[in-house]
Amino acid sequence: MISSESKIYVSGHQGMVGSALIRQLKNQNFENIITRTRQELDLTNQTDVRNFMQIERPDCVLMAAAKVGGIHANNVYAAEFIYTNLMLECNLIHQAFEADVQNILFLGSSCIYPKYAQQPMAETALLTGILESTNEPYAIAKIAGIKLCESYNRQYGTDYRSAMPCNLYGPNDNFHLENSHVIPALIKKVHLAKMTNQPFVDVWGTGSALREFLHVDDLAGACLKILKTPKSEYDSFVSPMCSHINVGFGEDISISELTKIICKVLNYSGDIGYDTSKPDGSPQKLMDTTLISNMGWKPFYSLEAGIAQTYEWFLANERTVRS
Secondary structure: OOOOOOOEEEEOOOOHHHHHHHHHHHHOOOOOEEOOOOOOOOOOOHHHHHHHHHHHOOOEEEEOOOOOOOHHHHHHOHHHHHHHHHHHHHHHHHHHHHOOOOEEEEEOOHHHOOOOOOOOEOHHHOOOOOOOHHHHHHHHHHHHHHHHHHHHHHHHOOEEEEEEEOEEEOOOOEOOOOOOOHHHHHHHHHHHHHHOOOOEEEEEOOOOOEEOEEEHHHHHHHHHHHHHOOHHHHHHHOEOOEOEEEEOOOOOEEHHHHHHHHHHHOOOOOEEEEEOOOOOOOOEEOEOOHHHHHOOOOOOOOHHHHHHHHHHHHHHOOOOOEO
16 A cells, blocks of 8 residues: 555656556645656666665655556567567566565556456456467567566565556557557547548458447546555455456447547548458457446546547647657
8 A cells, every 4th residue: 555655656757647646646735756768767677676776765666567458469479468468567676576566566468368257357367268369479578577466465465456447548648540459549540530521530450349438537546546555455355366457447449439439539520441351350349347436436437528628639649749
């Protein structure tokens, strides 16, 4: 459990999730926050991470750093996805332990669950079936992070927790047309079509896949809720062999309906086409959010309001946005 006096290291603070965590921490009067850029600290270098942890000795580590991307990036850069994520997880968790850090929050992804998991996906679905092939390397790395936290807790009595969010979007996202996730890619695609008077936009896949989306600021709020929950109370919600908690919106939507919402928010009236040569990925990915709801958390942003807020941020930062 953390308090406002805790010294907290946020890895990946310049990314979408990390920057949202920083905003949430500051909103809740946390002032002793540590950050490092990639240039200042290479999280895949064990010696560098060891030296950093031994010098700083934070009370808590928020693990928001990761190599992430959409279906295309996961397919093309599979080796980099599994290597980079495994290395930074192993280095951060083990070197935090060596520096007597008692609190960690590891952030994963809903892709850890089997491709054909029963919907909605409960935490207990982990490792009960085959993974979706398009993001299997990334998913395996995230599963390893969960099991690292569980193993250190069982063997050493640490308080390392894991949160598994659904698909995220919001300020500081990557808006690359091919390597980003679906919402930022569609926002940019529809925006460009609107600005250049294109009569239609193409969407990858059939549009039938169902996905759940959560604004990143809502995730950050859930993370602080998880971290501020006393250990005895947290342990009553989870088990030593299944210690992660899902964080989701609680409802899913088809990619075709999502595209219509984005077109509405951006005031684009062109046609929508579907490139069926591109993969859909898992047919459905809906999280069972019973545990986090029972802890007293619920999301603030509706999907339409969250997309509108994200588009406003995109317009204000278009020249410097990641793409």
